[in-house]
Amino acid sequence: MHYLKRNLGYIGELIKHTPLSVLSKQQYKNLLVIHEVYRQQLEMYEERKHKIPGRIVSVSQPHVRPIVRGKARASVEFGAKISVAKIDGYAFLETMSWEPYHEGNKLKEHIEVYNQRFGYYPETVLADKIYRTRANLKYCKGLGIRLGGPPLGRPPKDKEKHKALLRASREDERLRIPIEGVFGVAKRRYGMDVIREKLSVTSENTLAMVILGLNLNKILRNLFVLLYRYVRWVIFRLVFRWKLAEIM
Numbered sequence: 001m002h003y004l005k006r007n008l009g010y011i012g013e014l015i016k017h018t019p020l021s022v023l024s025k026q027q028y029k030n031l032l033v034i035h036e037v038y039r040q041q042l043e044m045y046e047e048r049k050h051k052i053p054g055r056i057v058s059v060s061q062p063h064v065r066p067i068v069r070g071k072a073r074a075s076v077e078f079g080a081k082i083s084v085a086k087i088d089g090y091a092f093l094e095t096m097s098w099e100p101y102h103e104g105n106k107l108k109e110h111i112e113v114y115n116q117r118f119g120y121y122p123e124t125v126l127a128d129k130i131y132r133t134r135a136n137l138k139y140c141k142g143l144g145i146r147l148g149g150p151p152l153g154r155p156p157k158d159k160e161k162h163k164a165l166l167r168a169s170r171e172d173e174r175l176r177i178p179i180e181g182v183f184g185v186a187k188r189r190y191g192m193d194v195i196r197e198k199l200s201v202t203s204e205n206t207l208a209m210v211i212l213g214l215n216l217n218k219i220l221r222n223l224f225v226l227l228y229r230y231v232r233w234v235i236f237r238l239v240f241r242w243k244l245a246e247i248m
Contacts, residue, residue: 001045004038033062054099063098063200079195080207085110086179089218092117093211096204103128107136111145121145126176148172186210 011031020028037056044052056062057078066076083095083106094110095101107127115121125131125140126148140147150169187193190210197203 001038001041004034008035008038030059033059036062061198061200065098065100067100080203082207083110084179084182084211085114086182087114087122089178091182091211091214093208096207098200102130104131104133104136107131108139111140111143124148126172126179128176148175182214186214190214 020031023031033056037059040052040055044050055065057066058064064078066078067081068075069077080096080098081100082093082097083103085092085094094113095106107125111121111125121143122145124146129149132147132149132152134152137147137152148169149172151165156165183192190213192207192210195203195206197206
């Protein structure tokens, strides 16, 4: 910290004699980022804390934020945080942010976007447990939407009712498997886990192209199924006419 403060002080003295216009655009950007990194680190050191809003962890990519995930392999991940919905087999990129956010607070927004997109509210929403807050349950109940998953609170004393709720919860988890598969396929086949672009705009475009690739693959599969059924129907008609001609 002392060395960085000394060097920034030297630059401040040089500015008095030479304007910053001699720096390139990238050099000027890096200088501003380094000043902000120093300010953040100094504040955390003086106040003896380990967190600060908008913490910068990369000079070349100041938009990247550390996101605590709590996974065994990596407790902290770096990159954009996204929320994806899957409707009729197609993936929709609902939210993309470089700042950490609570997914449960986005459910109402996603449902309203669904209504604007299709003209009606969904009958059922199958979401992760983090979305099953009391506010979201109340909101969905008011719109007549069933929010799948285990119920909140203590289990009912009636054993049969409790077993029925568990069966319904397990069925909801089974139906949620495809949305989890979206992230797996996107990382394994489309490189979502290794975004090499430096700028925030290009990284966001790459993530959007990954979702587009998933949907195009879905469209191609549907077209292949239709083509296969049509060819099978044509072959059946030809064989039927050939057999009919032999009989006659």
